[in-house]
Amino acid sequence: MSSMLYIPPTFFTSVPKQVSAQTTETLRKLQESADLPGLHVEPMQQPADARVRTVRVNDQFRMVVFKIDNPDGGEPTWIPTGVYNHDDAIKIARSSVCTLNPATGIPEIRSNGDSEADFEARLRAHTAKLEARHKAELAAARSHIPEGTEHTPLEHYDAAHLVSDLGIDHDLAYAAVKANEAQLEALIDAAEIPWQAEALLALAVGDPFAVVLERYSAAPANEARKEGEVASDRALLEALATDTARSNFAVFTSDDDLQRVLESGDFEAWRLFLHPEQRRYVTLHTNGPYRLTGGAGTGKTVVLVHRTVELARRNPEARIIATTFTTNLAEQLRAHIQSLDPDVRIAENLGDPGIFIANVDQLATHIVRPGADLSEAMREVLGWSSDVPRVRTNENAAWSDAVATASLRTPIEGVLEEVPFLTTEYASVVLPFALTSAHEYMRASRKGRGAKLGRKQRTAMWNIIEAFRDSGQLADEVTFTERIAIATRMLDLHAEKNGRVADHVLVDETQDLDPVRLMYLRALVAEGPDDMFLAGDEHQRIYSTAVRPSHYGINIRGRSRRLRLNYRTTAQNLDLALSILDGGDYSGALDSDEAGSDELTTRHGTYRSLMRGPAPEFFGAETLSEECDHVAHVLRAWLEDMGEDEHASPRIGILTRTKTQRDNLVRALEERDLRVQNIDRGGYLNSRPAVMTLHRSKGTEFERVILFGIDDQHVPYAVRGYNFDPDGHNEAMLRERSLLYVGATRARERLLVTWTRQRSAYLPR
The missing domain is CATH 3.30.2310.20 (RelE-like)
Structure with a gap:
């Protein structure tokens, strides 16, 4: 044994x-x-x-x-x-x-007899390092603060109370209540016991004392304890x-x-540790859908994976679905679940006992499949039916053709000419509620849609939709989103006779799902205890527009919480990442009663990291060749500094906004005798530095990251060529901010940002 x-x-x-x-x-x-x-x-x-x-x-x-x-x-x-x-x-x-x-x-491991002098010496050393790193920033900040008015985050707490009730070390507690923000950062660095640093940080960012006490209380041992005993x-x-x-x-x-x-090769693997704040959501019993939010690196996926395995262990016969938005993320989800428990039961088919893992679009193929009776569901959703419709791969071109066709009947102008608006209107209003006539569309609620449409505009919009659907029927094709709407109706019809196909549905990266996909997930499982668990972060929404689940049948009703502590990114890199979000309002997807909904308009006090590291580096070049030269120079230095890479996965990531930038950079580095790997849809080929787009980097992490080509011509990029309405433009700009935020939070230790000529406006000055 x-x-x-x-x-x-x-x-x-x-x-x-x-x-x-x-x-x-x-x-x-x-x-x-x-x-x-x-x-x-x-x-x-x-x-x-x-x-x-x-x-x-x-x-x-x-x-x-x-x-x-x-x-x-x-x-x-x-x-x-x-x-x-x-x-x-x-x-x-x-x-x-x-x-x-x-x-x-x-339980705590500590050095016996660590005196007050030892603590003060350690604190002085950390304070000196802190001030050396942030000398200019601290001087600038203090110059704007009147003497005697510096903020002391823990000034409302009594040090004796922190010692007696929370168990914070005496010297640490008494120093913490008097510390300004910079001094508290040094104290947290100097803390000998990691959980005590986390507890002080939680109090400093506003968590109630009772909540922190519950989070860090173990069941008492059956004997009296004295400090240091x-x-x-x-x-x-x-x-x-x-x-x-x-x-x-x-x-x-x-x-x-x-x-x-x-x-x-990864001792600090995510699967090993669950913070007390995370563990409660693994075992939590809910009476309906539950939403867990939190910034990049706060452990949402960790919680979801552990909760999935916990539900399977609790009832091996339970039908559990674990899903997310993209294929790459679904594959990572499968790897994490099987790594956490290799013996856990993995279901082969949707509806079988065990854990069924696939992305949302793949889930729909298990419903809309050859041999299935689609006729009734298709007629109710689209107004026409077919035995086995093919997938429509040219959707954008089909919408443009539909606009041209509809313009022969009625004038088309403004936002109705723009494909992004048309696809969003279709996925947010028409498909979720199975509208098949102009009369239904005229009366439909467009709650949450920014651009207002009058009666003439709605008539024109429906003419475009009819032209789009007619061409689909003629080609016997449906889009991915239409297929999911059909699958949703098929699930509803199936449930009327046989019940729902799942007992629990757990969804990662919920922020990227449109209304049609959210309604499909709702249709998989009956409302009830532990039915749905949604993990996501509005700051990382890079595919969809803001969606409130309650508008589409997923009633959170206050069952939501926010994770605040970042476990991946250093405080320095996190500060840069959060500065990218400044000026953006991300509250559109949260109901007013959800925890933290008022924090999504600002970065201050929202997320913190206990990890410290070097400040991010910036390099602006006059030419693209000069930018490539600098990246090659840094990459050589990093590879030499990090030594031979024995890891199965790359430790360095180089991220670009577009695929063209990625491919050009790979060629440029190879011309400079640097071997890297070009990552698109598949996984890593070897341990060489990985070059990928910002979109592809979602769900990854590296020790060191280079953000390449972050100039005003590429970030923002998605808004180019479209005549957005004001709300659509704001949504697109938010997604661009989020995309750069995602890239900046992939780095665990060091981060370099480069550009040619004019830096992106999203980067801090």
């Missing part, structure tokens, strides 16, 4: 790259048996905690671990805390203790078993679990 391993996230940052493979083998052996040859598990002389050990990694490095014996017998539990040079490991091990926080009961083995094991404690550790119960993670 294997031992259990509880690995805190700080462990992974301590492992030197040159011994990562040996660390992997050491962990594997330790889980199998501490008696295996070569481990040399050694206790310390006069340790602060008698359970601490060091384990051999190689002749130079040792691993510091805690051995927690099971009082009831059986294999011990191990807590590895770091890998260090031999002498440093001995010193760290002797002074380390494994204890329980006296207020929350969370070494906890018993039984108390530690009880605390480690709680959800809150487990959210601070990666938990491995078998050799197979450990091997899968270690072989992935």
Whole structure:
């Protein structure tokens, strides 16, 4: 029987790259048996905690671990805390203790006897680094603040209250309540215990104290605790078993679990850790549709994947659908679910027990398929029917032809000449409500549609729709969106006799779904407990216009929450990404009673990151050749700095607005003797730097990112060539902002933005 391993996230940052493979083998052996040859598990002389050990990694490095014996017998539990040079490991091990926080009961690994002087020294070092990074910005900000009026985010809290009730370290709490924003950032950097930094940050951005206390409280152990007191083995094991404690550790119960993670090459894999705020949404029981929102990197997909597996484990016979907008994201969703639990039941067909995974359009092909009776549904949706209609691939050209045909009957002008307006009107008003006559369209509600249409304009619009549908009938073709509307009606007809085809539907990237697709998802599952779980972020809406689900039968009714803490992007990169959104109003898709709906018009106080790193870099070139030269120069330096890439996936991403830019850049880099890979629809070919469009980058992340060609000719780009109405123009501009925001949030550590001649207006000055 294997031992259990509880690995805190700080462990992974301590492992030197040159011994990562040996660390992997050491962990594997330790889980199998501490008696295996070569481990040399050694206790310390006069340790602060008698359970601490060091384990051999190689002749130079040792691993510091805690051995927690099971009082009831059986294999011990191990807590590895770091890998260090031999002498440093001995010193760290002797002074380390494994204890329980006296207020929350969370297990903590800390240096015993960390004095006030130690804390202040650590704080001074972090403050100096902070000011070195942001000297100019801090000076500029302070010059506009009258003396004595600097904002202190935690000034309304009593330090003693933070210590006694929340368990924040004494020195940290008393410093935090007096700190201005810049000082609090340094304090959070200096905090020894990660969850305490997160708790202070949550309070600083406005989370209620009661909510934060609940989030960071583990079930109390069956013994009294005093600050700094070494906890018993039984108390530690009880605390480690709680959800809150487990959210601070990666938990491995078998050799197979450990091997899968270690072989992935990504110790900090998303699937290992669930923050307390995230975990509650995994197990949450709802009485109807639930929406979880949050910025890039806040863990929405993490929650959705864990919740999907949780529902499957709770009821192996449940029919669960996990879906998202694009094929690439659906494939990633499948990989994440199977990686989290390789034994989870994957359904082969829609309606089978288990988890069925596909993008929304693929789901519809399982309803509108050869052999299915489409006639009644097609007549009700389109006014005509066919046995097996083909997919219409030239939709934009068909709409242009329809405008030309309709203009022979009535004048067509203004927004009715523009394909984007026509397709959106069709998908938002006509198809969702199965309108098949001019009379129905005249009386239909256009709630949420910006451009107002008078009676003459509606008549002209319907003439265009009739011409569009007539050409489709003549060719025996339907668009993807029409097919989904047909599938929705078929599901409704099926439900009248046989019920719905799913018990739970979980949807990622909801912000990119139009009304027709939302109504299709609603038709898959009956209203009831845990029926729908929607994860999305309006700031990342790059395909659709703003849609309120309540207008199309998905009634959130206040069942929504927002994740605020970013786990992927450094604070510096996040600040740049959020500045791109400044000036955009993203509240159009949220109902007024939804949590956080008032925050989508501003970036301030919305999302925060605990990670720190270098400031983003900018480079403006006079010519495209000069821009390519600079990218090649930086890429060479990064590749040399990062060393040989042993990862299966690229660690560097280069993102462009258009496919033409992507292809030209790949050729330019190859001409400069740099080998990269051109990524379109498929996955990665190797570990070389990946060049892709901003759209394709959705759902990816890299250690380092270059945003290439972010000039005024390419960003914004989608509005070129169209005569939008004011609302349509604003929507298109919002999507362009969102697209650049998506690109900026793909970087975990370093970010470079380049352009030729005139930078994009979306970039901060």
